[in-house]
Amino acid sequence: MINGSNADDGTHSRREFIALGGAAGVTGLAGCSAEPVDDTNGEGSGNGDENGVVGDGDDDRVLTVGTFGSFVDAPSISPGEWLKDEFESRYDAELQYATPDNELNYYVERAASGAQMDADLYVGVNTEDLVQIDEAYDGDLFVSDLEVDGDEEIRDGLRFDPFGRTVPYDTGYVSLVYDSTETEAPETFEGLLEEEHRGDLIAQNPGSSTTGLRFVLHTVHRFGDEGEYDYLDFWADLQENDVRVTDAWDAAYTSWSEGEAPMVVSYSTDQVFASQDGADLDQHQIRFLNDEAYATPSGMALFEDAENPELARQFMSFMLEPDVQGEIVERNVSFPATETAELPADYDELAHEPDVPVTFDYDELQGSMEGWVSEWERQLAGN
Amino acid sequence: MSDDPVDDDGTPDNTSGDTRDDDPEASAASGQRRTARVRDRLERRVLAALALGTLGVLLVVFYYPVATVLVESVVVDGVVTLGVFVELLRDPFYFGDLARVFAGENPLTVARDFLGPDRRIGIIGFTAYQAALSTLVSVALGVPLAYLLARFEFRGRRTLRSLTILPFVLPSIMVAVGFVATFGRTGTLNSVLGALGLPPVELMFTLEAILIAHAFYNAPLVARVTTAAWESVDASAIETARSLGAGPLRAFYDVVAPQVYPAVLMGAALTFVFTFGTFPIVLALGGFQLATVEVFIYRLVRDLNYAEAAALAVVELVISLAVLFAYLRYEAKHTVQSGGVRPLPRKPLVPPVNTVREWLPRAGLGVYAVVASFVFIAPIASMILASVTGGDGALTLEHYRFLLDRQETGAAFQVRPWPAIRNSLVFAAASALVALPMGVVIAVVTTREYLGRKLVGTLAMAPFAVSGILVGLGLLRGLVFGVEIGGWRIAIAGSAAIVAAHAVSGYPFVVRTVAPGLESLDRSLIESARALGASRSRVVRDIELPLVWPGVVAGAAFAVAISMGEFTSTIVLATGADAYTxxxxxxxxxxxxLGPATAMGVVLLVVTAISFVVIERLGGDYSGL
Structure with missing residues (x-):
């Protein structure tokens, strides 16, 4: 057993450490593992991986789901626990989560290092991820042309991978959230440049935040990346008008909550949380600039070397079932991926959808996204 | 610690009795000497073994993992190239006008332009600029605190001294929460200014906010090392100076200052290195317009663009190591030999006599206290307040209830508060136990006289200077995914690896707090003790250790704090929710x-505070420096 049994044991005497002479000497300490490299049939895994997954004897019915931390662990949004219980009881299987901090990049690294994947599928893949991975990694991480039962119910326009590697399970929109007791947000992008909104907007760095990236992509969608007035010109004007750009959504949202500025780039589901908290909804208004919002579908993808591909497909179908969709939407605070989702009656009132969802598809982002972001960086951080 | 063979002298052989072993009249004494010699040899062996062990740990959990990433800057698609560096050095975005020099322009032309209004300093120039300013602010806020802690006696002094470690363990998001609440538009500072009829200040999203936040983290560091140095100033040296006719100011400049300077400079050098390499706080409080090198390393790694990320990290590393190297050179030249350990008597906060000379420094400290309460206390108080404030702004305990609830009902794959607390404490204690011998050995090795020792000393500081993001990536590749050796894939993760990684992050502190003491040790003391027949280990126990003990304890405190606050390596190496901190x-x-997170942040604060107060109470009067 690699690490399960010793994981709690942090009390090794210093002598044990001092005795280490090199890599070989370390083997045998808690948390060490050695497995044959040419484990081609993938059977040799009584081994766990680094994220708490330890297989037991009956591997057939054990499904390992790689995902991002907040899917299972955040106080406000984590459908993970419900999904695990429900899936296990419906399918007589065991579901394990792996939530590496580097998220999807962790698996790219794993594949590139030649280590086993130790997960069957990943939940939480988006278009930008796929573009990035395809650029950096030559091999095939995911199974292409993936089809699962029930995927015919997926709403139009949500499928975002031309190679069919992902099955969308929910979607959301990046929009402005503003405090209407402080200001009335403008109707259009150009309105953000007006003097009355000087210093009013907090956005995020597209290099480190997904909301930040989507908002920049939205400006590219709106203004283009060439011509007389492109997205960089818009951002130059926005900078003139004192836009604030933080690294992560949480820092931005904190500053916004503290009244540092009345508008923040966030999600169109903001009021769902606000009403849960008993906050004043006037301070949590949603604005879709030009009636648009950038759509952010999230998908599931099956790893090329999954040990239980069948079970993984069953899980994906399970995720698309009408009642499960309803739960995901409620617990993940998002919008359903299927036409048949059973939604809570009052859901529409608080979760807002734009008239015009905009998004770049894979082909549009490929070869361009990195340049857009780095041009943006160079403009905003130039010293 | 007493069995640590701290062998300080670098001369090959100083055992005075060696040449007379065969003197028949002294056979008894010679027998004793033989035992002493055997013991000496044994101690040398132990030292060598410890040094090898330290090197082993460093190789496995630091140098090798980091090398797997850094090598990508010079090996692109299997071809060795300097192309990435060449491109980087010629990019004005990073190097500003200097890039033009690298690109082959006449340095004089570039220099003339640089003096003009359109100068570009580039991201690297800006990073160095803000680090330099942060260092100044940290020193300005740290030295008065050291003065207060080292020279005055008042109720709660020792507790205050132990609490100065707290900023170290706070995650940046907590600090950001505290800072927005303190320095924001509607924050505490502006309320106070408003009440005094003064105009509000806009600090958020400015360079000033970053500098203050950096001082929040680093001024306590400066204060701690400076206090330690100040307290080890020997009172008799001052008395001698005074008796020779020096006035108090003169005695300060001639006796105290030379011993305190190196510590202040050390704090400054470390502050520069830390602020040169941090980024979350910069973006949370300053915004992207003030982005530093590390921000771009992070983005490049996220984009899987390792070549450029590694190259940038190498540049960052070289600059940081150069600063540390310069400091070590200074330290070696400016150490003052100290021979005693009778500290200066502390003064009461209320002056015994009403004179200007007594009141002036105290009034200065009063002004300092006001500033410090905004920089250090208000943000922490705001954090605590945030942890008991609900979404509707009313006071509530719901965030703490969340913690209890998670503890009770949390699933196995979720993080639960108590195991996190327990793991933090266990890892901190274990990693301090590992970091101490590592640090002491490196301190001994780098204070001996040989060519290139400052280089070794600098390299031993590398864990401070390497981009944390790359260390995390390296650990993932080098340890977690494992290495293929002879058809087997060897992987390391879990508690042992976490402890080792924490020890590697913390041990440079031990080196830096112990080495100056060793360096300034009066060699004649040791030589006389040996000449009088004291064994090597006796010298260690009775002379060397007491003299460097404050440094050892100070280093241990830092090691514990580093472990308590460490995130990057822990998350990579943790084997699951049961190894989380x-x-x-x-x-x-x-x-x-952020309520539940701030509640957990307060738990971290309280646990850390209690730990340090307890450590200090147990450590006796020498400890907790």
Whole structure:
């Protein structure tokens, strides 16, 4: 057993450490593992991986789901626990989560290092991820042309991978959230440049935040990346008008909550949380600039070397079932991926959808996204 | 610690009795000497073994993992190239006008332009600029605190001294929460200014906010090392100076200052290195317009663009190591030999006599206290307040109830508060136990006289200077995914690896707090003791250790604090929710509202505070420096 049994044991005497002479000497300490490299049939895994997954004897019915931390662990949004219980009881299987901090990049690294994947599928893949991975990694991480039962119910326009590697399970929109007791947000992008909104907007760095990236992509969608007035010109004007750009959504949202500025780039589901908290909804208004919002579908993808591909497909179908969709939407605070989702009656009132969802598809982002972001960086951080 | 063979002298052989072993009249004494010699040899062996062990740990959990990433800057698609560096050095975005020099322009032309209005300093120039300013502010806020702690006696002094470690363990998101609440538009500072009829200040999203936040983290560091140095100033040296006719100011300049300077400079050098390499606080408080090198390393790694990320990290590393190297050179030249350990008597806060000379420094400290209460206390108080404030602004305990609830009902794959607290404490204690011998050995090795020792000393500081993001990536590749050796894939993760990684992050502190003491040791003391027949270990126990003990304890405190606050390596090496620590719990509890995360942050604060107060109470009067 690699690490399960010793994981709690942090009390090794210093002598044990001092005795280490090199890599070989370390083997045998808690948390060490050695497995044959040419484990081609993938059977040799009584081994766990680094994220708490330890297989037991009956591997057939054990499904390992790689995902991002907040899917299972955040106080406000984590459908993970419900999904695990429900899936296990419906399918007589065991579901394990792996939530590496580097998220999807962790698996790219794993594949590139030649280590086993130790997960069957990943939940939480988006278009930008796929573009990035395809650029950096030559091999095939995911199974292409993936089809699962029930995927015919997926709403139009949500499928975002031309190679069919992902099955969308929910979607959301990046929009402005503003405090209407402080200001009335403008109707259009150009309105953000007006003097009355000087210093009013907090956005995020597209290099480190997904909301930040989507908002920049939205400006590219709106203004283009060439011509007389492109997205960089818009951002130059926005900078003139004192836009604030933080690294992560949480820092931005904190500053916004503290009244540092009345508008923040966030999600169109903001009021769902606000009403849960008993906050004043006037301070949590949603604005879709030009009636648009950038759509952010999230998908599931099956790893090329999954040990239980069948079970993984069953899980994906399970995720698309009408009642499960309803739960995901409620617990993940998002919008359903299927036409048949059973939604809570009052859901529409608080979760807002734009008239015009905009998004770049894979082909549009490929070869361009990195340049857009780095041009943006160079403009905003130039010293 | 007493069995640590701290062998300080670098001369090959100084055992005075060696040449007379065969003197028949002294056979008894000679027998004793023989035992002493055997013991000496044994001690040398132990020292060598410890040094090898230290090197082993460093190789496995630091140098090798980091090398797997850094090598990508010179090996692109299997071809060795300097192309990445050449491109980087010629990019004005990073190097400003200097890039033109690298690109082959006449340095004089570039210099003339640089003096003009359109100068570009580039990201690297800006990073160095803000680090330099942060260092100045940290020193300005740290030295008065050291003065207060080292020279005055008042109720709660020792507790205050132990609490100065707290900023170290706070995750940046907690500090950001505290800072917005303190220095924001509607923050505490502006309320106070408003009440005094003064105009509000806009600090958020400015360079000033970053500098203050950096001082929040680093001024306590400056204060701690300076206090330690100040307290080890020997009172008799001052008395001698005074008796020779020096006035108090003169005695200060001639006796105290030379011993305190190196510590202040050390704090400054470390502050520069830390602020040169941090980024979350910069973006949270300053915004992207003030982005530093590390921000771009992070983005490049996220984009899987390792070549450029590694190259940038190498540039960052070289600059940081150069600063450390310069400091070590200074330290070696400016150490003052100290021979005693009778500290200066502390003064009461209320002056015994009403004279200007007594009141002036105290009035200065009063002004300092006002500033410090905004920089250090208000943000922490705001954090605590945030942890008991609900979404509707009313006071509530719901965030703490979340913690209890998670503890009770949390699933096995979720982070639960108590295991996180327990792991943090266990890892901190274990990693301090590992970091201490590592640090002491490196301190001994680098204070001996040989060519290139400052280079070795600098390299031993590398864990401070390497981009944390790349260390994390290296650990993932080098340890977690494992290495193929003879058809087997050897992987290391879990508690042992976490402890080792924490020890590697913390041990440079031990080196830096112990080495100056060793360096300034009066060699004649040791030689006389040996000449009088004291064994080597006796010298260690009775002379060397007491003299460097404050440094050892100070280093241990830092090692514990580093471990308590460490995030990057822990999350990479943790084998699952059962190896998570408090900082990871905080990160995982960040939701749309920061309440639960701040509640966990307060738990981290309280646990750390109690630990340090206890450590100090147990450590006796020498400890907790």
């Amino acid at each position: 408090m900082p990871i719990a905080i990160e995982r509890f960040i939701g749309r509202r």
